[in-house]
Amino acid sequence: METRSAAAKKRKLFFSKEDEFVPDHHNVDLISDLPDAVLHHILFLLPIKTVAQTSVLSKRWRSLWSSFPDLDFTTLNPFLPKTSKLQSQNCKESDFITQVLNHREKHSDIRILRFRARLSFSRLNGLIRLAIRHKVQVLDVEVFTEDYFNFPRCVIASDSLRVFKLKSRKPGFRLPPSSVMTSGFRSLQSLSLSRISLCNQPSLSDMFSESSFLVLKKLSLDTCFGLKHLRVGCRALQDLALENCFELQGLDVSGSNLETCRIAKCFDGYIDKSWVKIDAPRLGVVLWEHNALSDNICLENLSCLHKASIGLLHQDVSVAKLQSVSNLFAGLSLAHCLTLESNCIEILSNNNYFAVYLHQFNNLKSLELYTGFKKNNVPGLACIFRSCPTLHTLILNIINDFKTERRQWNKDLWEMSNSEEEKYWESQTLNLKSFLHHLKIVKIHGFLECENEVSLAKFLLKHGKALEEMILSTGYCKARYSLQRQKIRSQMMGFSWASSNAKIAFH
Template sequence: MGTRSSKRKNIAQILDNEAKSAIDRITDLPDAVLHHILFLLPIKCVAQMSILSKRWKFLWSTFPDLDFTTLNPFEISSKNLKFMNYDKHRNHPLDTAQMDFITQVFSIRDKHSDIRILCFRARLSFSRLNSLIRSAIRHNVKELDIEVTTSVTTDDYFNFPRCVIGSESLRVLKLKSGFRLPPSSIMRDGFQSLHTLSLSLVILYNQPNLSDLFSESSFPLLKKLHLDMCFGLKYLHVGCRGLEDLSLEKCFQLQGLDISCAKLAKMRVTSCFDAYSKKSWVRINAPKLEHLFWQFNAVSDTTIFEPSNFLREAYVGLFMLNRANGMGKVQSVNGFLSGLSHAGSLILESQTFEILSNNNFYIQPFCNLKSLELHTGFKKSNVQGLACLFRSSPTLHTLILKITNDRKIERKQWNRDLWDMSSTEEEQYWESQIPTLMSFLQHLRLVKIHGFLDCENEVTLAKFLLKHGKALEEMILCAGDCNDRDTLRRQKIRSQMMGFSSACSNAKVAFK
C-alpha cells in the first residue's frame, strides 16, 4: 500500500502523460488548422505558446491573424514602467508597451509569411504608424483595421498612408482617426482590389474633387462602404457599380448626396445633412435596394428617389427645424416617400409622421406594404395623418402604433357610457373616410398599439377598426404608464371596449 506522497506522484505522472499526449495530437495538425484554432485565443496567449517547441515558434512567426485589440494594457506590471523610458509629456507608458510589443512581433516574423488581418488601437507618431503599415503591406496584408491618435499634443492630423493605396493584396481597409486624404489624382490610381472600405474622422476641407472619388474606375471591386464623421464633406457622389452596402453617419455638413449603384442592397444614412442649408438635395438610384435605414436626417430641399421593386423594409426618420421651411421641404418629403412605394415593411419616426400630419398632401400608394409601424404622440392633429397613410396602404396586414406619451401633449380622456349613442367629431371624421379606406379595411389583420392610455382618440380609432375591419383577427393594446388612481376608470373603459361591435366575428381584443 503506497504512501500519500507516492499516490500524488503517480497522479501527477498520469496527468503529465495525458497532457503530453494531448499536445502531440494538436501539434500534428496542419498549420492552417492550428492557425485557425489560435485565432480564437488572445494574441498574448498565442505569443506565450511560442516557447513550447520549435514547431510552435514557427506557428507564431507565421501566424496570419494579428489582432492586437485583445491586449489588455493594464496587465502590465507597475514594476516594468520604470524600464520603459517613460516621458509623461509624450507617450503614455501603456501605449508605448503595446507598440513595442507590436514592433517586436513584426521583427521576428517570417519574411515569407503573409498577414491576413492586422488590427490595433493605439496612440503613436506619424512615422511609427507608416512604418507598421509598410511592414504589413510587404507581408501582403489582406485586412487592415486601425484606430490611432497622435502621440504628441498638436492640432495636426495624420496624412493618409499612401503605401496603402497601391496595395494589390488589400481587401478590407478600416481607418479611424483624424486622417487627411491625399489629392484625388493619387487616390484614383489605387484601391483596385479593395472590397470593404471604412473611413472615420476624415478631414475633407478644401478638397472638393474628392466628392466624386467613389466611382467605378477608382473602386471597381468595392462592395461595402462606410463613412463616419467626414468633416468638410458637402457633396458626395457614390457610383460604384458593384457596391452592395453603403453607410453614412454623422456627416453633418452634407448638402448634396447622389447615389447611383446598380447592385446596392443595403443603405444606412444617419445624422446627415446641413439643416440650415437652402440648396440641399438628394438623388437615389438603386434599383435593387432591399433595406433602407434613414434616421435623424434633415429634410433636403429637393429629393429624387427612384423606387426599387426589391425594397423589403425601410426605416425613415426625417426632421425639419420649423414649419416655416416652406412647401419645398414638404414636397421633398413626398418625393422621398414616393421612392418607398414598393416597400414591404415601413417604420416612420414621430418627427416624420408630424410632417405628414401638419401638411395634408397626397402620398403615392404603398402597393406592396404589409407592415406599417408609426411612432407618434397621437395628438388630435395626427388623425388626418393616420387617415392619409391608411389610404396609401391598400394591402396592409399589420399596423403597429407606438405612442410616445409626452406630458406636454394634452389628450382628452374617454368618458362615455354605453348608453351614450352620440358620435363625436372624431368618430364622424373616421366614418366619412370609409369610402377611401375600403381596401385597407378589407386587408388589415393585426393591430398592435403600444402606450395605450385609453384616451379618446385611441379608443375612437380602436372602435372604428373593430367595427369596419372585415379581416381583423386580433387587436393587442399594450398599456402605457398610468397612476393607480386611474385603474378603475381604465377597467371601466376596457369593459366597454370588449362590448364594441366588430365586423369580423373572429376578432379578438387583448389588453397587456
Template sequence: METRSAKRKKMAQIVENDAKAATDRISDLPDAVLHQILFLLPIKCVAQMSILSKRWKFLWSTFPDLDFTTLNPFQISSQSVKFLEFEKPRQPLDSSRMDFITQVLSIRDKHSDIRFLCFRARLSFSRLNSLIRRAIRHNVRELDIGASTVCTDDYFNFPRCVIGSETLRVLKLKSGFRLPPSSVMRHGFQSLQTLSLSLVILNNQPSLPDLFSESSFPLLKTLNLDSCLGLKYLHVGCRALEDLNLERCYELEGLDVSCSKLERMRLAKCFDAYSDKSWVKINTPKLERLCWQHNAITDMTMFGPSNLLNEVTVGFYVFTRDNILGKLQSAIDLLSGLSHARSLSLERQTIEILSNNHLLFQPFYNLKHLELHTGFNKSDVPGLTCLFKSSPTLDTLILKIIHEYRIERKEWNRDLWDMTITEGEQYWESQIRTLESFLQHLKVVKIHGFLDYENEVALAKFLLKHGKALEEMILHTGHCNARDTLRRQKIRSQMMGFSWASSNAKVAFQ
C-alpha cells in the same frame, strides 16, 4: 503462477498504453485548424501559450488573425510583454502603450501573412504609419484601425502604401486624416471590397466627383463614410457596390448615387437643414433597402424606382415649420419615389409634416408592413389617416407612441353605461368610406406605448369594429401603478365588449 518474463511484458504493455494516453493530440492538428481554435481566445492568452513548445512558438509567430481589441492598452506595461521575448530584441523595449503590438509584429515569421489586424490605441503619426506599413508588408487582407478606437492629437496624411496593396480586401480607418489627391487614389485599391473611412478631412477638396468610380474601386462592395469634414459634393458610381452608408456628413449639399448593383443604402444625419440648395440623385435599379434617417429635406430625384424595394425608413429633420415650407414638394417627391416599397417605417417628424401640410403622394400599392413613430396627439391624426388611405393592401400596422408628459392628453373616461360617442370616434367613423380597402386587408395591429388615452382607444375601437380581416391586435401598455392598473382593467373590459367585425380577431394586452 505468473513468470517474471510474463510480468515484465505486462508492465511494458502498461507503460506503452500510458504513453499513448499522454500523447498531445492537439499539437498533431494541422496549423490552419489550430489557428482557428486560437482565434477564439484573447490574443494575450495565445501569446502566453507560445512558451509551451517550439511548435506553439511557431504557431504564434504565424498566427494570421491579430485582434488586439481584447487588450486594454492603458494597462499594458513592459512586464506584460516579457513572455514575447523569445529572442533578445535588437533594441530595448520602451514603456509606451504600443509596445505589445509592436513587439508582436516584430517577431512574426517573415513569410507569414496577416489575415486580420485590428487594434485600438492612442499613438503618434509615425508609429501609426509604421504599424500600417508592417501590416502591408505581411500582405494583410483585413485592416481595422477604427470604430472609435484610434486616437491622435492632430491630422495625418492617408498612408499611400495602402493604396497600392494587392492583397487588402477590407480597410476600416478612423482617425483624423487627409485624403491624397484623386489622381493618386484613382488607380489604387484594385482588390478592395470593403472601405470604411471616418473623420476624413476634406477642407481643401470639398468635392469628390470622380474618386468612387469604376476605375478606382472596381471590386468595392461596401462603402461607409462617417464624419467627412468639409465634404459638400459626392458622386458614387462603383459598378460592384452593394452597400452604401453615409453618416454625419453635415455639410453635404449634393449627392449623386448611380450604381447598377446597389442593394442597401443608408443616409443618416446628413445635409444642412438651413440650406435651400441641397439635392440628391439616385439611380439604383436593384435597391432593396433604403434608410433616410434624421436628414434635412432635400430636392430628391429617383430615376426608375426599384421594383425590388423592400424595406424603407424615412425620418426628416426640421427645426421649425417655416424651415420646411419651401421643401414640401421635395418631401412629396421622396415619398412618391418609394411607392413600390413593401415595408415602410416613418419617424415622428415625418408624421407631423404630413399632418400639418396635408401632402398628397402616390399610394403604396405594394405596402404590407407599416411602422409609425408618433406622439399621437390630436394634430397627428390627419397624417395617420393620410397614410392609412395610401396603404390600401396593408397587412401589418405597428404604432410606436412617443409620450411626452408635458403635453396634456384627454383620458378615456367613459363609464360602462355611457354610450355617447367621443370626438375621436366621430372622426374615425367619418373616414370609413375612404378607408374601406385599408380595413378589408389589415390583419395585424400592434400598438406600443398604449396608455388608454382617448385617441388611442378610439382608434383601437374603430379598427376592431370595421377591420373585417383583422386577426390579431396586441396592445403593449407597459408598467403602471396600482391606481392605473384598476383603471386599465376597467377599460380593457370595455374594449372586450366592443363590437368586432372579424370573428377571428384576438386582442392581447402586454
C-alpha cells in the same frame, strides 16, 4: 472452496496485469497534433497576449505563434489618458504590436490585423507598412493622434488588401487627391473611413466614380468635415453608408448593383439649397435616418425596394419643400416594409396638401409608425392608412413623453359627447375601405388607454373585416393591473367587431 482472502488476491493480481496494458492518456498532447488551421482558429478566440504566451510551450507552438494569421490587438488597453505614467503604457502597447510584426516569419502572411492605439503618424505609418509587407488582407485601424495626419499612402498600392477600415478618434486625417486614391486599391472590396477633414477638398465627385474602385462592394464614410458634394457610382458597390456629414449639400448615388443605402445625420437644416439623387434599380433597403429635408429629392428606378425607414429632423417645412416630401414618398412607394419616425407624421398632419397628393403604397405589407399621437396627428395617420390599400401588418409605437396632455377615456362621457376623434375616424370609413378590408394584424405599443388611442382601436375593431389579431401593450408594468385599467379593457372587449376571427390581447 476458495477463501475470501484468496479471491481478493486473485482480483488484485488481475487488475495489476490489466493496468500494464492501459496507456496513460493524461500524458499525451492531443491538441498539438491538430492541424495548424484548426489551432489558428482556436487561438483566434483568445486575447492576443494569451496567444503570444503559448509560444514558450514548445517549438511547435512557437511556429504556430510566428505564423498566426489573425492578429487582433484590440483586446489590449488603448487610449489611456495622456499622463507620464500612462503614456509609457501606451508606448509599451504599440511597441508590442511592432515587435510582433517584426518577428514574424518572412513568408508568413497576415490575414487579419486589428489594432487601436494612441501614437504618432510616423509610428502609425510604420505599423501599416509592416502589415502591407506581410500581405495583409483585412486591416482595421483605430487611432488617437495629437494632430491631423495624412492618409497612409502605402495601403493604396497593396494588391492583397481586401478590407480597409481607418477611424481617427481625434482629431482626424486628410485624404490625398482623388487621382491618387483611384490609382490604387485594385483588390479592395470594403472601405470604411471615419473622421475625415475635407476643408480643402469639399467635393468628392470624382473619387468614387464609375471607373474607380472596380471591385469595391462596401463603402462607409463617417464624420466628413467640409464635405459638400459627393457622388458615388462604383460599378460593383452593393452597400453604401454615409453618416454625420452635416455640411453636405448635394448627393448623387447611382449603381446597378447597389442593394443597401443608409444615409444618417446628414444635410444640416440651415443649408439654403440641398439636393439628393438616387438611381439604383437593385436597391432593396433604404435607411434615411435623422436627416434634414432637402430641397430637391429624386429617387429613381427603385423597383426592387423591399424595406425603407424614414426619419426627418424636426424643422419647419416651407411650401417650397412640400414637393420634396411628396417626391420622397413617391420614390419609396414600391416598398414592402416601411417605417416612419414621428417627425414624418407631424409633417403629414400639419400639411393638408398630402391628403390628396400622398402616393399610393400598393405593395406595402408591413407599416411601422412612431408618433406622439397628439390630437393633430390623427389626420396624418388617416392619410397614411389611406395610402396603404393592401396593408397586412400595422405596428404603432406611441411615444409617451408625459408632456403632452392627453385625455383618459371615459365610457359614459364618451357616449354622451361622441368625441371628435371617433367622429373623424367614422368619417374616414369609406376612404379607408380597402385598408380595412386587408388589415390582419395590429400591434400598438405604449397603449395607455387614452381617448385617441381607444378611438382608433375601436374603429379598427368595428370596421376591420379581415382583422385577425390586435395586441395592445402598455410598455410598462406599474399600473398594468389597476382596477381602472381592467375596467377599460372589459369595456373594450364589449365593442362591436367586424371580424369573427379577431383576437385581442393586452400586454
